């Protein structure tokens with residue numbers, strides 16, 4: 436038993452595995468993912484959508500762990516990819532090409548060709564230049580690419596500026612006017628079948644209103660295009676569903692979200708696609724880490740963990756809140772800590788002035804909500820090898836990525852003794 440009031444969330448993720456034994460066996464820091472929680476999140480999204488069935492294309496960037504992707508494949512979930520590397524992972528994990536969509540403002544020719552060769556289901560096209568490239572490359576390959584216009588609806592997602600994508604000042608998508616022009620000229624596209632609409636306005640969105648506004652604008656465009664004689668076979672409403680990182684957070688109102696989709700797209704009987712990332716995996720993961728030191732500064736008391744910003748960048752990048760739960764078994768008095776990592780930057784801070792139970796060196800703590808954009812954004816900054824990743828289920832665990840070794844960390848590097856002229 437864990438003493439903390441957050442014990443329920445922790446115990447759900449560990450799913451019968453003893454964190455102390457796990458930390459002993461695998462070492463810390465390590466990411467721990469609950470297979471059952473991911474399955475549960477998929478099922479709960481599918482349930483919310485039962486009145487309007489949709490194809491789920493998991494946003495691979497949230498957590499591209501091979502084991503997570505295999506689980507998605509087994510559950511029949513497709514993939515939203517933004518690079519050839521993500522496609523490669525998704526295909527290798529068994530996600531069929533026919534369930535893969537390709538988003539992103541900077542698709543390279545090489546990547547477009549690889550996706551055409553793999554036969555992915557559709558390209559979410561983000562610029563006129565990309566549309567021209569797709570037409571040229573598809574005709575070179577003698578293939579017809581299915582494409583959706585990524586519409587930038589100029590809607591404020593009311594989320595962190597760094598993860599907001601649907602305002603006209605953002606680099607993503609094209610205006611509704613430009614989308615109209617693409618369809619008007621689509622007759623000249625011999626190798627691109629422009630028959631879809633796509634929108635994604637940002638991430639960690641908890642208000643239904645921006646979704647309603649954005650999808651509403653796409654719905655209006657759909658009606659207009661159909662009236663003009665265009666066949667629209669798919670509408671992809673993106674990802675962005677927010678989750679609760681702390682007890683006081685609001686979760687997105689799923690019923691409201693689904694009814695916003697249904698209302699905006701009444702009468703649309705083509706394929707509805709969703710690209711959830713965070714919603715499926717965030718709450719399924721924790722970063723398990725050990726206290727290295729408790730340091731009394733002049734003004735603050737610091738809890739120095741063996742995890743750092745290179746392992747989990749969200750707090751330093753977005754000032755994101757993650758619950759931090761000590762895993763000792765008997766309750767202790769409360770203390771206030773700045774919870775930091777060993778990296779040589781003041782930004783390497785997981786929490787400031789956080790009230791939590793007293794910790795001692797050697798204690799284990801779990802950083803919650805780390806299943807999405809945790810390991811996927813990790814680096815080896817300060818030459819810290821990538822953390823191990825573990826999947827747990829029903830009292831058992833499997834290491835799904837072992838801790839990177841120093842040799843692996845410098846693989847590909849060599850001394851500057853092979854000089855060439857360029």
Ligand code: LLP
Pocket residue numbers: 494497515538539598635637638639673674675676710711712713714749753807808
């Ligand atoms: N579709 C597209 C086109 C996207 O760009 C994204 C996320 C998603 C779907 C999935 O969004 P989600 O359902 O996970 O919100 N690193 C940031 C989040 C960046 C999101 C980027 N795009 C964070 O840690 O908060």
